[in-house]
Amino acid sequence: MKRKAFLSVATVLLVLVSASGSLASLRRTPVVEAVEKAGPAVVNIRTEQIVQRRGSPFFGFGGSFFEDFFREFAPPRLYTTESLGSGVLIDPGGLILTNAHVISRASKIFVALAGRHREIEAKLVGRDDNLDLALIRIPAPKGRSYPFLRLGRSDDLMIGEPVIAIGNPLGLGSSITTGVVSGPLRALTLDKEFMAVFIQTDALINPGNSGGPLINLEGKVIGINTAIARQAQGIGFAIPADVIRRVLPDLKKYGHLRRSFFGVVPGATGEQFAAARGYGGVLVTEVIPGSPADRAGLELADVILEIDDIPVETPGEFLNILGAYIPGNRVSVRFLRGIESRTADLRLEEFPPGFALRYAADTFGFSLEEWRGKLRVADLARGGPAERVGMRRGDLVIQAAGQEVSSLKDYARVIEETFGRLPLQFLVVRGNQGYYIDLP
Known part of the structure; x- marks a missing residue:
């Protein structure tokens, strides 16, 4: 009888141990394993920007009249502002991918590794605002390497395939959301601005996660989290890994993309x-x-x-x-x-040498020359688009397509970047007056 009771108790204990093991294995899902693999390579990025503002010495005193008066005439003061984002190490030597907007206008860039509070100052290697992609680097101590993730493939993604968006927005640890690929690679227009090619996912991408990796269940980077469609809930986007792989050589070598x-x-x-x-x-x-x-x-x-x-x-x-x-x-x-x-x-x-300037002259009907650190209209095509809207020789062209231009090299770069986007907007100054014109 005692033998049977002993066997019964032993059987129950064996079942409980087995059930406990089964539950533990159920908890250790492919998502958990992928996050464990990827998490150490995801970093927090903090930037400092120096901005210039006019301030009133009577702020908080004397009412709005004095504040407004002195704000207009007071000398400008410099302020330091901060912003946070995420990034991912892609090689053991400290190379980090993030978004261009994460480090935009930064005077200093600091990186905190996963699980660590000490910050390391980073240097900008390259960036492209059109792709919203940036490459920064932190120094690796002698004899030491960083944890990193490899770029996977994005050309074979399947709609419904599980993906994980990881960030490190506060430097306190990983921020993780899961979802699936909800759309094929596509070119998108968001907020009335043309955007590049993105992976579409329903994994929630918080602003602080921007610049972090979108990974698959193998723990490989299939994209860099970037844009949230503000007009739609539950939709996020990531720059595809195949696009990143194509443009990395230019970012490393030139610091920008050749068009x-x-x-x-x-x-x-x-x-x-x-x-x-x-x-x-x-x-x-x-x-x-x-x-x-x-x-x-x-x-x-x-x-x-x-x-x-x-x-x-x-x-x-x-x-x-x-x-x-x-x-x-x-x-x-x-x-x-x-x-x-x-x-x-x-x-x-x-682009062939000189092509951009020749194309611009033929398309817009004017040519430019460098003059005292600015660009001046040197010639106008009779009856051309520029002459028809009232442009004159000697006018100064300050901006093209919203970008400041002060040399022919600047102007050629803008023409190459915007080639085919018509009409193009110019800011023209004559005397002490400025006006915008769209050409052709």
Whole structure:
């Protein structure tokens, strides 16, 4: 009898131990394992920005009249502001990926490793505002390496595939949200600004998680968390790993991206085209002779539908997709000629020397010269777009496409970055008056 009782108790204990082991194994999910693998490589980024403001010495005294009066005439004062974000180590030597907006206007950048409060000052290696991507570096002590994550692939993502967004916004530890890939790679327009190609996910991406990695269940980086669609709940976006891998060489070597020359001027197809076919596209309004597009056989009035299997609906999307490539990359283009669907493969190039300035002069109807640290209108095409809106020789061009330009090199860079985005806005100064014009 005692033997049977002993066996019964032993059996119960064995079942309880077995059940406990089963519960422990259920808790240790693929998500837990991926986070354990990735967490040590996710860092907190704190930046300091020096801003200039006019302050009143009578702030809080004398009412708004004195405050407003002295604020207008008081000398400017310098203030230091801070912002926080996340990043991810991608090599053992201290190279970190984050968003360009996380370190925007930073006078100093500090990094705190996971689980540590001590900050390390970082140096900017490269950035691209169009992709919202930045590369920074922290020094590695001699004989020591940092934990890091490898870039995975984003071209084989499946809709519904589990993903994990990780950040370190406060330097206190990981902030983790989970979700799935909810949309294919796509070019997007958010807040009336053209955006580049993104992975769409329903994993919540908090502002402080921006710059952190989006990982798969293998713990590999498939994207860098970046944009939240403010007009939609529960949608987040990440810069795809394949895009990052393409542009990293330029960020490392040049500190910026060289703009790719495709060789067409894109235009809108119009609502009738989209309504008749159920999709949009980009109309080829000009093919630059001798360009990659010309050599690949594209012609005037072709309609570009896809680049590397990514649908192209508008000229802005077309240009931003190209912004995710650098010279030397190859792309596949699907286009319509009449009703026939065709494909072409081409190798992107750098803009030919002098092309940007020649294109700008032909398109906008004026040419510039450097004068006393500024750009001055040197010549106008008779009856051209610039002359028709009242531009004159001797006018100063201060901005192009919202960017300050003070040299022909600056101007050429802006033309390359915005090539095909028409109209382009210029800030022109004549005497002590300034005005904006859109050309052509």
